[in-house]
Amino acid sequence: MTNSTSEMQDHLSPIWRRIRHVAVFLSAVAVLSRLSYLGIRAFHHDESLDAWFSLQYLDGSYKGYDPVYHGPLRFYLNAAFFWLFGQSDSVARLLPALSGIGVVLLPWFWRRNLGPIGTPMAMALLLVSPTMLYFSRFGREDSFFLFLTFLTVIVIFSLLATPKRWHPSVLLILLVLGLAVKESVFLTVFIFGSFGMVLLAQDFFIASFSQYRRKNIQPDYKEFKREILIEGVNRRTISVQSKVLQPISNKKIPEEAIRRIFLLSGILLMFAVFLWIGTNPGEQKDVPTLLKLGAYGMSLAIVIFVCAGFTARSRVQFSEIPTLRSLCVPRTTGWILGVVVAGFLFTALFTQFFQHFGGPGSITAPHGAIRNGLTSGFEYWLGEQATVRGDSRWQYYLVLLFAYEWLAIALAGVGIVSVIRKPNLFGQVIVWWACASLLIYSWAGERMPWLMIHILLPLIILAAIGAQSIWDRKRKGLTTFFLGIFIVLGLGYSTVTSIYSSYFRGGEPQELFVQAGQATPEVPEWAGHLEALDRLSLTHFGRHLEVRIDSDVYWPYGWYLRDFPTSSYAVISKDSFPSTADIIFVPHWDRIALEGEFRTYEEIPYEHRWWWVPEFDSGINGPRELGDLISSWGSWIWDREPWDSKSGKCPASLSGSVYIKKEIYELGKEYFKESFPSRGEKPSYGKACATVSNFLRGDQ
Known part of the structure; x- marks a missing residue:
């Protein structure tokens, strides 16, 4: 078969x-x-x-x-x-x-x-x-x-x-x-x-070693001694000795052992090279990273040539090497x-x-x-x-x-x-x-x-x-x-x-999958508000809204407002604030005082992106604080409760402000009733990070 x-x-x-x-x-x-x-x-x-x-x-x-x-x-x-x-x-x-x-x-x-x-x-x-x-x-x-x-x-x-x-x-x-x-x-x-x-070095070595064993190891015999009774007239008993050939494979190093040695040695060599390079490969003052990796490759190449040399001396055809x-x-x-x-x-x-x-x-x-x-x-x-x-x-x-x-x-x-x-x-x-x-x-x-x-x-x-x-x-x-x-x-x-x-908390910062680029629920809420406010402006004032979004908070608004007629990417600072725009989005470091020509605006704070970078050791300084570590991780595993630490922070956010012309703001309040502006659903915490007030804000 x-x-x-x-x-x-x-x-x-x-x-x-x-x-x-x-x-x-x-x-x-x-x-x-x-x-x-x-x-x-x-x-x-x-x-x-x-x-x-x-x-x-x-x-x-x-x-x-x-x-x-x-x-x-x-x-x-x-x-x-x-x-x-x-x-x-x-x-x-x-x-x-x-x-x-x-x-x-x-x-x-x-x-x-x-x-x-x-x-x-x-x-x-x-x-x-x-x-x-x-x-x-x-x-x-x-x-x-x-x-x-x-x-x-x-x-x-x-x-x-x-x-x-x-x-x-x-x-x-x-x-x-x-x-x-x-x-x-x-x-x-x-x-x-x-x-x-x-793998190539391993196959060369297996082939040469197998050939060497076949040539240099003499057959191994085991003696057996038996007594045999011969039936006949005199009924004699004679002793017979015999030799049984032992398989050579029982005496050689098995192929599995060679595979095991090459696999583990190769991994350990790679580990040693990365220890040599260090955990910051971009900052290598003595020997550049590429040269160290090249040394690793040369080491493997030398092993291949040595094993290939053994194979050539054993007169094994290279075409018989599996790789x-x-x-x-x-x-x-x-x-x-x-x-x-x-x-x-x-x-x-x-x-x-x-x-x-x-x-x-x-x-x-x-x-x-x-x-x-x-x-x-x-x-x-x-x-x-x-x-x-x-x-x-x-x-x-x-x-x-x-x-x-x-x-x-x-x-x-x-x-x-x-x-x-x-x-x-x-x-x-x-x-x-x-x-x-x-x-x-x-x-x-x-x-x-x-x-x-x-x-x-x-x-x-x-x-x-x-x-x-x-x-x-x-x-x-x-x-x-x-x-x-x-x-x-x-x-x-x-x-x-x-x-x-x-499905339930995929965008919330207490999940370790969430990275600093994750937008808060306020971002799609504001995108929806802008679409509705633009329609209201077109109906009441006969024009589209002019929206300016600072480069530091432009994404993911660039995607959400892809069909918005008059939103634009802008580099905004306190000295170059666009006073003619209807709605302006800025990070907290570019906030301005609502005075002079800016008295016509309302300021609405919001969180743009959020994240959590916990200390994995919970900031412990010794064995006595091991209980805090176990408790912190236990709370996180059971109900995703984040923790604060000596050098870490509770979930934080890139906060900012939305500046909106007062007439547009009043129009929004009338249209949206109590839900304007909507802050979206946010997580609440019950222990070290008790409330979302722990999020970083520009006024803190």
């Missing part, structure tokens, strides 16, 4: 038919959870920019790729969605939602490797993960990039395990698509490029075709489908479209490492993972042990992917909550391996019972947390 026939029979077995039904159910829930109520949360600063540039491409005013705003591909796709379905908050988030659905479905491609328990476990963990659900409904490029990364890893593993002639073309196309979405593709190339080098054989199966024509197709696609994507070969002319993209795509993204990303945007703490992702994804972390730990005990190619790929992603993203200077999904995905696949290994042991009794209870409770916790963090 051939392997394909046996695999087909396995997947037609009753258990796989049930697994297929479970997968269909999980897929349906993924569609429902990702697409429902996409517009309920106020837009984040970055979401509004993505939507705005998509509109620019739709109306023909998009100037081309600028690495500040990442790749252009999602602008093209969002523009297509706007053209098909109209412009709305939900449609602006449709691409990440569809990508999130795809991420839940993709583990099915690895069902033969994950097994009948690991496959639905991977899909279930991706489905109910609070992190995955939140950022599948978040209008940035990360969900789409994660989907492309997942496809890329699937193709890489397929190329190594069962190479086909079409693999190079698909792999290079996916890498170009990833580059056209986000510069993080350089990290993907680094992760799997370094893995390929370790080299996989790369050679597509042949030169396959790789050349892949490069040509990828180059054509790259040119199309970065020149707006051959319509605009010039660049935007910005400081960060000063060249033509093709050169910007090739070099500007990497140069900008490398320069940004010194700014340490986002959270500066190296343990940032670890804390968020344990806060939201402890079930996946626990099962991933089991998965790592399982792979190390019996390493195979699939396990090595996933362990390397998970460990390298955690190391690299924790090392990189920019640490943002949405980047956590790139660490979490391989951990969830590793968790699925762990779940399958637990099932394969089939332990009975209390162990199985408690493991089952733990997994059920973990899935329940993840489900409840996902629902609350995505």
Whole structure:
């Protein structure tokens, strides 16, 4: 019976038919959870920019790729969605939602490797993960990039395990698509490029060592002595000695041990290099970061050459090396075709489908479209490492993972042990992917909550391996019972947390997913007020309102007021206040006194964006304050109660003021009655951060 026939029979077995039904159910829930109520949360600063540039491409005013705003591909796709379905908050988030659905479905491609328990476990963990659900409904490029990364890893593993002639073309196309979405593709190339080098060295060593053992170890015999009774006339008993050949494989170092050594050594070497670089890669005074990473690459190359030398001396044909054989199966024509197709696609994507070969002319993209795509993204990303945007703490992702994804972390730990005990190619790929992603993203200077999904995905696949290994042991009794209870409770916790963090309090600052660019509910409320006030002004005064919004608070108003006829972006200061405008939005540092020519205005304070950056150790100074730490985290886990600390702050906001002409203000009060201006729904806290008065305001 051939392997394909046996695999087909396995997947037609009753258990796989049930697994297929479970997968269909999980897929349906993924569609429902990702697409429902996409517009309920106020837009984040970055979401509004993505939507705005998509509109620019739709109306023909998009100037081309600028690495500040990442790749252009999602602008093209969002523009297509706007053209098909109209412009709305939900449609602006449709691409990440569809990508999130795809991420839940993709583990099915690895069902033969994950097994009948690991496959639905991977899909279930991706489905109910609070992190995955939140950022599948978040209008940035990360969900789409994660989907492309997942496809890329699937193709890489397929190329190594069962190479086909079409693999190079698909792999290079996916890498170009990833580059056209986000510069993080350089990290993907680094992760799997370094893995390929370790794998090649490992295969060379296994081949040479196996050949050496076959040549130099003499057959090993074990003697047996028996007495045999010979029936006959005299009935004699004689002793017979015999030798039995022992298999040579029992005496050699097993291949699993070699795989284990190379996997762990490669990860430890990468860890050592990142310790050498430090947690702020942009500020390297002695040896630049690129040189240190180059030293890491040279170290791996030296190991490869040494192992290849052993292989050559052993007279093993290089064509027998699995990694080299996989790369050679597509042949030169396959790789050349892949490069040509990828180059054509790259040119199309970065020149707006051959319509605009010039660049935007910005400081960060000063060249033509093709050169910007090739070099500007990497140069900008490398320069940004010194700014340490986002959270500066190296343990940032670890804390968020344990806060939201402890079930996946626990099962991933089991998965790592399982792979190390019996390493195979699939396990090595996933362990390397998970460990390298955690190391690299924790090392990189920019640490943002949405980047956590790139660490979490391989951990969830590793968790699925762990779940399958637990099932394969089939332990009975209390162990199985408690493991089952733990997994059920973990899935329940993840489900409840996902629902609350995505549907009920997704825009509130006590959620650690919320970053400083998140708009408060007042922003969409004010956008609605402006639309209504403009209609009232046109009816009563025969003119549209003139609205000026300062650059520091312009986004996401730029998206919400996209159809507003007379709103404009402005750089406002106390010395250049636009006294002729009907409504003016400024941050708190540009507030003015209502005197002189400004006596005709009413000032209305409001919060524009909010956030919370807790101290993960709760500001403790010693073991005696450990109880405060446990209590603070316990309150947060149970009811999302934030805490204050010695150097931290309760949830804070970028506050500002709206200056509105008195006649417009009175018109609004008459029209809206008591609800003008509406402040939107805000959270209230019951402990250290008792009220929203803890939000930073300009008058405090």
